[in-house]
Amino acid sequence: MSFVEYSDLIRDGDVAIVYLGHESMMHVKVKQGAQTQTRYGVIRHSSDLIGRRYGSKVTCSKGGWVYVLHPTPELWTVTLPHRTQILYTTDIATITMMLELKPGCVVCESGTGSGSLSHAILRSVAPTGHLHTVEFHQQRAEKAAEEFKEHGVDGLVTVRNQDVCKDGFGVSGVADAVFLDIPSPWEAVRHAKAAMKRQGGRVCSFSPCIEQVQRTCEALAEEGFEEISTLEVLLRVHDVRTVYLPLPDFGADLSAQTDDDAAAPTETKPQTPVALKTTTLPREMQGHTGIRL
Amino acid sequence: MADNVDEDAPYRIKEEDYVVLKRGDIFKAVQIVPKKKVIFEKQWFFLDNAVGQLYGSTFDIVPGGTLQPRKPKDAESPADAKEAGTDNRNIQDDGKSQKLTRDDIENFKEQGLTDQQIIQQLVDNSSTFIGKTKYAQDKYIKKKKKKYENIVTILKPSCRILALMYHGREPGKICHLRYDTLAQMLTLANIHAGSKVLVFETCAGLLLGSVMERMGGYGSVIQMYPGGGPVRAGVESFGFPAHFHDTLHEFPVCHVNALLAGTLDTAPPKDASAGRDTNSAADDVCDPEKEAREKQRGQRLSFKRKKLASAAALLEGRNADGLVIASRFHPCPVLMGMLKFLAPSRPFVVYSQYKEPLIECYTKLKEQGGAVNLRLADTWLRHYQVLPNRTHPVLLMSGGGGFLLSGTTVAADAPKPAGAQRAEGPAPKRLKVA
Numbered sequence: 001m002s003f004v005e006y007s008d009l010i011r012d013g014d015v016a017i018v019y020l021g022h023e024s025m026m027h028v029k030v031k032q033g034a035q036t037q038t039r040y041g042v043i044r045h046s047s048d049l050i051g052r053r054y055g056s057k058v059t060c061s062k063g064g065w066v067y068v069l070h071p072t073p074e075l076w077t078v079t080l081p082h083r084t085q086i087l088y089t090t091d092i093a094t095i096t097m098m099l100e101l102k103p104g105c106v107v108c109e110s111g112t113g114s115g116s117l118s119h120a121i122l123r124s125v126a127p128t129g130h131l132h133t134v135e136f137h138q139q140r141a142e143k144a145a146e147e148f149k150e151h152g153v154d155g156l157v158t159v160r161n162q163d164v165c166k167d168g169f170g171v172s173g174v175a176d177a178v179f180l181d182i183p184s185p186w187e188a189v190r191h192a193k194a195a196m197k198r199q200g201g202r203v204c205s206f207s208p209c210i211e212q213v214q215r216t217c218e219a220l221a222e223e224g225f226e227e228i229s230t231l232e233v234l235l236r237v238h239d240v241r242t243v244y245l246p247l248p249d250f251g252a253d254l255s256a257q258t259d260d261d262a263a264a265p266t267e268t269k270p271q272t273p274v275a276l277k278t279t280t281l282p283r284e285m286q287g288h289t290g291i292r293l
Numbered sequence: 294m295a296d297n298v299d300e301d302a303p304y305r306i307k308e309e310d311y312v313v314l315k316r317g318d319i320f321k322a323v324q325i326v327p328k329k330k331v332i333f334e335k336q337w338f339f340l341d342n343a344v345g346q347l348y349g350s351t352f353d354i355v356p357g358g359t360l361q362p363r364k365p366k367d368a369e370s371p372a373d374a375k376e377a378g379t380d381n382r383n384i385q386d387d388g389k390s391q392k393l394t395r396d397d398i399e400n401f402k403e404q405g406l407t408d409q410q411i412i413q414q415l416v417d418n419s420s421t422f423i424g425k426t427k428y429a430q431d432k433y434i435k436k437k438k439k440k441y442e443n444i445v446t447i448l449k450p451s452c453r454i455l456a457l458m459y460h461g462r463e464p465g466k467i468c469h470l471r472y473d474t475l476a477q478m479l480t481l482a483n484i485h486a487g488s489k490v491l492v493f494e495t496c497a498g499l500l501l502g503s504v505m506e507r508m509g510g511y512g513s514v515i516q517m518y519p520g521g522g523p524v525r526a527g528v529e530s531f532g533f534p535a536h537f538h539d540t541l542h543e544f545p546v547c548h549v550n551a552l553l554a555g556t557l558d559t560a561p562p563k564d565a566s567a568g569r570d571t572n573s574a575a576d577d578v579c580d581p582e583k584e585a586r587e588k589q590r591g592q593r594l595s596f597k598r599k600k601l602a603s604a605a606a607l608l609e610g611r612n613a614d615g616l617v618i619a620s621r622f623h624p625c626p627v628l629m630g631m632l633k634f635l636a637p638s639r640p641f642v643v644y645s646q647y648k649e650p651l652i653e654c655y656t657k658l659k660e661q662g663g664a665v666n667l668r669l670a671d672t673w674l675r676h677y678q679v680l681p682n683r684t685h686p687v688l689l690m691s692g693g694g695g696f697l698l699s700g701t702t703v704a705a706d707a708p709k710p711a712g713a714q715r716a717e718g719p720a721p722k723r724l725k726v727a
Contacts, residue, residue, distance in 0.1 A: 005487055006614050008636070019665050019703075055637025055703045067665055067703045070638045072483045075701075090672060093480035094473055100451045103486040103509025123485045124507065199304040200349050210684060217679040230677040233473055238648065238669040238696075240655045277652055279669060291677065 002152030003071055003119055004126035010049045010068060015151060017075045018043070018058075019067040027071070027079040029150070040064025071151070073119040083140050086116035087181065087206065090235040095292065096124055098231075099177040099202045103128055108175045108195045110134035110164035111182050112144045121179075122153045131157040132171050132195075134164045164188045169195040180205040185212065186219035193223050206292050213291050220293075230293040238279035246273040306343045306350075306447060311532030313454050315446040317439060320458035322450065322530040330358065333445060343447050354443040356405070363444060378424040390421040408441040428683060450532050452479075452503040459499050459527070467496040468621055469646050471694030473674045475500065478617055479507055481699045482642045486511035488614035489607060491634060493517045493546070493627055495620040498527030504617065505537055515542045515604055515613070517549070517631060519622065544604040549630055552605055559602035561595065612636040619644035624698075625653045632663065637704045644695055651698040658700065667700040 001007050001014035010016055014030040020038060028036050028043070030050060036043045041060030043049065048058045054070040069075060074089050087095075095117070101107065101124040112118055112135035121131050135141040141161035148154045160170045165184060168191035169175070178192040178201065185205040192203050203225060205216045213230060220228050249271070306312065306325060314321045314333045323331050325340050338358040343350070352360035378384075393415060401411050415437055416422050422430060448454055456472035464470075478500070484490060484507040492514060494500040504514055505528065516523050523543040544552075551557040607613075613634045618627055624643045635641060641664075645651050651669050658664045673691040678684065 004485060006636075006639070008612075019701075025666075053637060053704065055639075057704055068638075069665075069701060069703075072640065074481060074483065074640070089480060090477065093476045096480055097453050097456070097472070097476035100453055102506050103511060120480065123483065126486055127511070128509070199301060199347055213677070214679055214681070214684055218681070228679070230679045232675040232677065234673040234675075236671050236673060238671070240652055240669055277656060279648065279652060293677075293679065 001071065003073060003076065004123050004153055004156070006070060008053055010052050010054060012045075012050055015071050016049065016054070017069040017071050017079055019069055025069075025075065025079050027076070028068075038064075038066060040066060073116075073123045076119050076151075077116045080114055080116060082114050083143065084111075084113040086114045088116070088235075089120075090233055091206065091292065092117055092120045094231065094233045095179065095204055095206070096120060098292070099179065099204050101125060101177060105129045105176040106132070106174050108132045108134070108169040108171065108178045108192070110169065110180060110188065111136065112141065112159065113181065114140075115144045115147055117179070117181070118144065118148075118157070119151070119153070122148075122156050126153070126156055129156065132160065132169050132175070133157060134160045134162055134169055136161070136163045164191060167191075171195055173198055175201055177202045177204070179203075180216075181207075183212075186215045189216065189219040189223050189225075193225075204292060208291070210291065213293055217293060228293060230291060232291045236281060238281060240277070240279050243276050243278060243280075244273040245276055247271040301347065304347050306346050306348060308344055311450055311530055312340075312343075312348075313448045313450050313458065313530075315448055315454075316444060318461065320448075320454060320461065322455065322458060336443065338445075340447075346447070348447065348449040351444050351446045353408075354445060360445070376423050377427040377430055379426060381425070381429070384421050384424055390419050391415065392418040392420070408438070408443060411441050412437045450530055452506050452531075455499060455502065455527065455530055459497065463497075467499050468619060468644070469693065469695055470496055470500070470619055470644055471672075471674065471690060473672050473690075474644065474694045474697060475503060477672060477697055478619070478642045478644060479503055481697070482615045482617050482640050484508060484615060484617075488512045489612070490514050490615040490617065491517060491608075491613050491631055493616075493618045493620060493622075493631060495519075495524070495622070496527070498525040498529075500617060500619050501525060501541075502528040502531040502533075505533060505541065506531060508540065510534070510537045510540060512614075513540045513542060513607060515544055515607055517544050517546050519546050519620075521545075542604040542607060543600065544608060545601075546627075546630075548601070548605075552608060553633060557605055559598060559605055561598060608634050614639050616641040617644075618642070621646075624650050625657060628654050628698075629657060629661075632702065635702045637702050639702050641700055641702065643698045645698075646695045648696045651696050654698050663702060663705045664700040665703050667698065669696065669698050671696045 001011060010030055012030060012032045016028050016030055017025055018028050018038065019025050030045050032046055032050065034045045038060055041062030041064055043058060043060055049068060054068060056068055057065050058068055059065045077086065077089055101121060103125060105125045106129055107121050107125060109118060109121065109131060110133065112133040118131060118133055125131065135144060138161050141159055145159040148157050162170065164182065165187035172194050174197060175195045176197060178195055180188055180192065182188060185207060203220065207213050207216065217228055217230065308325055308327055310325045312323060312325060314323060316334055319334060321333050325344060327341050328339065330337050330339060336354055338354045338360060340360065342360040343352065346362060351363045353363050355361050398411065401414060412434060422433065425433065456475050459467045460472050484504050486509045489512055490504055492501050492504055501516055508514065548557055611634050613636065616631055616635055618624055620627065624645050628643050632641065643651065643654060655667055655669055658667060671692065672694060674694065675686055676688045678687045
């Protein structure tokens with residue numbers, strides 16, 4: 001199994017995604033002899049997972065069931081253990097397109113954080129590209145490196161434990177794209193430029209605060225970057241549901257009487273509410289986690 | 294120094310390259326053909342001088358219609374005025390502040406003044422310029438630049454640039470698929486090198502090209518097409534290397550049912566050639582042209598049949614890795630039909646300009662089973678102007694970018710009785726993830 005290539009069967013050592021129900025998933029490290037507790041009962045890896053096809057329905061000990069899914073960066077983003085605030089798929093998708101990521105690209109990223117974006121980048125640049133990711137927190141850097149290995153992508157990534165604002169990305173003149181998600185991105189702009197290919201490339205920085213965005217835009221302009229644009233993307237999820245709209249009772253409809261009914265006024269039948277399939281929105285639209293430039 | 298030239302080669306514009314011309318927010322996709330005039334933003338010019346320059350370079354269009362590389366940033370910002378005002382309380386907007394007439398400006402153009410010089414003249418002859426605030430002066434100069442600068446930037450095509458171009462120029466051709474929505478589709482469908490992706494689109498080939506770009510020439514893409522033939526004009530604009538087209542297949546949807554039923558016959562017809570020969574034996578001797586045409590037709594049909602067979606072979610296994618749909622057709626039957634070709638635990642994404650057809654798809658999928666993580670969503674996109682003391686939102690695009698229904702396939706179950714709620718699990722006390 002790898003996060004950048006599909007396989008059909010679940011194997012010992014895989015990381016699989018267990019789907020429990022609407023907006024309820026968890027990741028599982030598949031291991032011979034191991035067990036995983038869920039609210040529907042126990043999943044026994046040896047009999048229930050290993051050798052089964054990804055996408056299968058698995059019945060748990062209490063009789064309830066779950067689905068086991070092949071890992072993807074998107075499923076990982078919603079099930080990974082958070083060590084920092086992470087980027088979600090909506091922003092990741094926009095960043096991927098704006099940085100023009102594709103197979104073969106060399107990308108520099110800082111900070112690695114919990115690796116949410118990192119996995120998405122690796123998926124997009126595989127099999128011939130590379131990701132240089134920098135994380136100044138030692139344990140997070142180590143944990144990220146461990147996870148990349150477990151997920152079968154360590155050949156595509158180099159993790160460096162250093163401060164990008166002081167020491168840069170550790171490479172120069174090789175990057176097609178650079179991504180910054182750090183508290184003071186303006187301090188890393190010159191390092192971004194140094195890491196990028198001489199013939200040009202794309203830079204993107206993600207910040208929650210407008211003041212950070214302003215300072216970073218200035219720094220980019222000073223370093224000679226062009227076509228600086230700033231975007232915010234918000235996701236709106238629509239809840240599909242059936243609603244029932246009752247109909248009003250205006251009394252017997254006298255104009256509709258025919259000769260046959262002349263004997264007695266028709267009884268008004270209570271009319272059943274109209275079922276309408278529609279969508280509703282959450283009361284508040286989830287605010288942005290940041291602004292991208 | 295000789296090394297540099299070699300290193301830069303992949304980044305240099307070549308003849309026959311497909312490129313994108315850009316000025317400000319206007320884009321146009323063209324091909325570099327020597328001595329061929331192109332029109333862009335009401336100007337005619339030749340692209341010959343661009344050959345050999347680096348992608349991303351900006352050029353002046355000089356009178357005569359040739360391109361001249363623009364030196365980076367020298368003589369920039371005409372009229373960095375020493376003086377500026379504080380507000381506009383005394384500025385009359387009476388249209389009389391500019392002393393130069395249109396004739397004067399035409400004369401300047403004929404005399405061969407550069408755009409920088411013309412703008413400088415305008416600034417010098419504006420009675421109100423000095424009184425404007427620094428910000429208003431900047432805005433004035435920016436406006437004049439937009440009008441008088443004859444520049445064009447030449448870019449290497451990419452999904453990002455082409456999506457911006459189509460959305461700005463011809464949104465109707467791409468079913469109003471906004472570029473951020475396209476970005477979501479590509480990521481949600483986990484498009485990556487080495488997979489087998491099914492595409493059904495009527496977006497002039499923009500979606501197909503974007504999928505191909507993200508696959509980098511690895512794996513395979515099968516375009517399912519309605520009607521007589523696949524529409525792919527947009528794919529050309531991406532300028533993919535020739536070998537990318539080896540990964541592209543096509544399959545007409547009119548044969549989908551036959552393929553699913555196992556009754557699609559792609560074997561060559563047994564006696565077709567023999568039949569033709571006996572019928573036209575007498576004519577052949579007298580009409581070598583006709584014979585040649587018949588032979589060509591036979592070759593074309595055989596070629597078509599082979600393509601059909603190879604696409605069918607890829608589809609038959611029902612093990613595709615992803616499905617993306619974006620078209621003017623009602624998405625429900627398209628989705629329900631094509632889902633059958635996907636392996637379990639694989640993503641699919643359907644785009645529709647309208648929400649209601651996707652509600653139908655959602656409902657059908659819930660009844661039928663075979664898919665989880667169903668989500669109907671749209672994205673709001675906001676652009677910001679970021680300048681010192683002038684940062685503010687510029688544009689909010691909402692609702693007009695279309696809607697997406699995404700999900701993941703799972704192993705098919707026996708169809709559930711209507712009204713069964715088990716799919717959601719016991720209701721309360723559910724842990725929310727994400």
